[in-house]
Amino acid sequence: MPSTLFQKVWDAHSVRRLPTGQTQLFIGLHLIHEVTSPQAFDMLRARGDRVAFPERTIGTVDHIVPTKNQRRPFIDLKAEEMLSSLERNCREYGVQLLDLQSGQQGIVHVIGPELGLTQPGMTIACGDSHTSTHGAFGAIAFGIGTSQVRDVLASQCLAIEPLKVRRIEVRGRPGAGVYAKDVILTIIRRLGVNGGVGYAYEYGGETIDRMSMDERMTICNMSIEGGARVGYVNPDQKTYDYLQARRFAPHGDAFERAVRWWSSLASDPDAAYDDRVVIDAAEIKPTVTWGINPGESVSVDEAIPADADSEALAFMGVARGQRVSGTPIDVAFIGSCTNGRLSDLREAARLVRGHHVASHVKALVVPGSQSVRAAAEREGLDRVFTDAGFEWRGAGCSMCLAMNDDRLEGTQVCASSSNRNFKGRQGSPTGRTLLMSPAMVAAAAIAGEIVDVRQFSATEAVVGR
């Protein structure tokens, strides 16, 4: 019977049906970090359990790492305690930790793929909602809470219910200045922030097919912002090319055998879906959020809608009918598991080159991983950014959720390439976040206000002449 990748991967990992009716699902890769794992290890200790498959869990540190001074012990004693605890737990239970000295530390959803840990056909779990990112490779990947982190450590399994599958087909080609971020923000706006509850999102269609792996990760990353715990793209040649020669990917003949298995997992052409949605890429424009959830967005040249939520308007200090372009910003943040990869930094640098950050704007670039940072430096991107007045930082989650010392103050407005514009998300209870593509953040940093990146590029061409 024809079936979806979701169904094939689910079936391959199903251990049994539990008495509750849930499925006991085997987890092929478990990623842990310092925020949601320490309590799980304590629960494990209290139960006297061991880690069932220590080689299938890998740890890194991302949420709390300072991005300026990373010398140990950290100046921030709470951050130091959290990392020390992770180090102790990994040592005690035989779990590999990619720490700050490894050269491979970074945001868990950036390093999984770049190390080849993330592979098609895997089930992947992590105590972080943006685990959906890994679905870009044709894995079934989802966020879990700490009690479930304990379950995976103890049993390498989860008690979980299957999801329905919604095929989201993005057809045609987006125009210039439209990025993966705009595509996913448009999908979330269209289907709603809870439209995906109960579903896995399968992204396909010409637009998705043509995307790089980095772009597909941006799309899958924000599935959870649309309520879908899982988002994925069927694996194809781009997926295999990306994985070739990565540290944890199979090598040589094994790689060929792996590709054969991976290819067999893609959804069959005549697979049945629980729902289908078609989106025309030509209608997608550079998109910016104006409100307090990622579904509250408009095109950069569009007015805030008449039915906009009053609470969101009041918090953001904006009004119905107002346009987001021209909104002055105080901070520009380029980074996060959504848009902190090399291609994001390259595109931002392309726009920034030859310009300078507006005098009233604090702008920072936080690479998603140490590898991204090193690769960017080899290309001289760090110089492009610092010459333009950006701060060039160490790898981590940073101002996406402000668990380190990078945070907004007061009612500052931040143009951010991250994933959440929730109240208080960037560290100030009254701070305001506008989500957009890294290119739009770069343009806003230079202009000092939200501008249409399509016009920004045009301006640059004129200046260049």
Add this chain to the structure above:
Amino acid sequence: MAVERIQRVSGTALPVRGDNIDTDRIIPARFLRSVSFEGLETHLFEDDCREAAARESNSHPAANPIFAPATVMIVNRNFGCGSSREHAPQAIRRRGIRAIVGESYSEIFFGNATALGMPCVSAAPDVVSALLDLAETMPSTEFVVDLQSMTVTAGDSTRPIALPAPARDAFLTGTWDATGLLLSDFDEVYAVAERLPYISGW
């Protein structure tokens, strides 16, 4: 693990209005800077409380001592969306809440709360609206969430609630803490692992 069957939760209610209340609002990230869940309850809805206090017209219910003894929380739609942090249901539970009644929940929040033995039951929007009104106007009203009869009773009215069968079953049989279940019959786990080419070797 001791089996704790959860069939019924009763007590007064904490009404928390609003759709899409995310886990950053339930417990802001700066309070996650700890290796334990202890004390999280003191920061429950902290920024929302502060924002409400600044508006002076009405305080946030979580900051109102009238609602301090509540064991049931009433919420609207898509409660607990966003970050997967279990710190959110932990903070709610440590505050004394033992069941939540709402229109709908984010999946990850629902799963986390279930793993803590805190049922998140759904009710129709008009039911939730009536419950919120009642809790706000008569805070001493006793609420009873009954997973056996699948009803919520408040004042003199009893209305239907919904809960997916696996979660209901887990509460009624005391198997909501899944670890024990997952560790039984472990041979099958090894068998599945052995069949996966990325584990057994390409």
